[in-house]
Amino acid sequence: MALHNRVSAAELKKKLALETFKRVTVSFYQYAKIEDPQAFRDQLYASLFQLNVFGRIYVAHEGINAQISVPENNFDAFRDTLYAISFLHGIRLNVAVDDDGKSFFVLKIKVREKIVADGIDDPTFDMANRGQYVDAKHFNELTDDPDTVIVDMRNHYEFEVGHFEGAIEVPSDTFRDQLPMAVDMLKDQKDKNIIMYCTGGIRCEKASAYMLHNGFKNVFHLEGGIIEYTNKARQQGLPLKFKGKNFVFDDRLGERISEDIISQCHQCGAPCDTHTNCLNDGCHLLFIQCESCARQYEGCCSDACKEVNRLPEEERASLRKGVEKGLMFNKSRRRRK
Structure with missing residues (x-):
């Protein structure tokens, strides 16, 4: 079988519009050592194509980053396919908060140098030394403390339409620029509790490791990002501290978290x-x-x-x-x- 799409975008969108079954938008990531990203990519493409999965997946030596759309009737088979891969066994799947099932219309899996472009070239930087996870309940408890610093590790256009109450924006177009900016902005607050967050967790997890690498002590990152926080806060009846819309990088361009319009x-x-x-x-x-x-x-x-x-x-x-x-x-x- 071909390991790349060969059908026009117009035809694929038309086919998506005619689907009669429901799709679920899911995101996941994992930092892990992949020896041969290209071979892993090709095997994964073949498996997911058979399950009619659409979406965008990046594979690199440092791991995998995925935002995808899965037919609901194939979801169990999709999860089993992932869990059969040793470093993805039991991985958390972030299910979209506000989903119309039309987030993607084609499957694209690309091999990249990194799953998150970070600009880090220091050979001593180690993702194994990262901040502590906080879940929705712990996040709310920590952010009730006025000495806690909440740092948004998303781009300015994401922050503009929605963010956590009291969060600091690191104003930049790119994650690679944000990392040194965050270190500089917070250099006088190294002893405070610093909680970093992003959409699904991948950027803030790396950011937490970078902050520790630069001498910060009490660094946390929100487990599963805004998506997991929102789902868990709603399930557990917790106060929802995110206001506005969560920007997402698919055809939806956003999912409604609260009714507040802040932009x-x-x-x-x-x-x-x-x-x-x-x-x-x-x-x-x-x-x-x-x-x-x-x-x-x-x-x-x-x-x-x-x-x-x-x-x-x-x-x-x-x-x-x-x-x-x-x-x-x-x-x-x-x-x-």
Whole structure:
């Protein structure tokens, strides 16, 4: 069998829309030593393809990072497939909080240098020396202490639409930039309890190890990230300390955690937390857009992109050549109109 998809995106999306069964969006990761990432990748692709699993998975010598969509009727077989792999046996599976089952439409498994791009090149850095896990109950207890520092290890556009009460933002577009920034921002608070969190746990776990590597003492990281925290807090009837929406890196672009809307439309300033990509294929800027501005700008980030998007496809294709796209709205950039 082919170990890569060969069907067009349009056809795959059409096929997904016609599915009559329910899908479950799941994420998981594991730091582990993988001797031959390519061979592991190929074997995993063959197994998951047979189970009709969609999603995005990164494999590296340091482990695996996955965000996927599994047919509900194949979920037990999927879990058994993972648990049959020694370093994934019993692994926690983070089930999405707010799921429409349409998060992915194709399976992509890629071999990367690292499962999280961190910029760390210090050979003495060791992921085995990482912070202490905290579950939802312990997290709430620790954060009731005013001397506890809560650190958000996600990107600025994730923090903007939702975060824990009192959390510190490390304002950056990339995790590799955040790590040294976090060390510098907290250098005078090394003796405090520091809790780091992220979406599913993978970034804050590495961040906790990096903080310990740089001389911090009482470092914790939220087990399973925001996703696991929300599920457990709801199951156990705990106060939910996360406000707003949890940004996710799939077609949903977010899952509702609380009804609070803490961000604004990037075009008109109205309360809004709906992320979208500019419909101009030569731009694809990720930004927040309310329904009114979506109508006014026809799903685009600016009048200029709206006009380009009205052009015939041949002209648009010509304009796209050599253009860098896939950017994100940044506080340092001016609002585009």
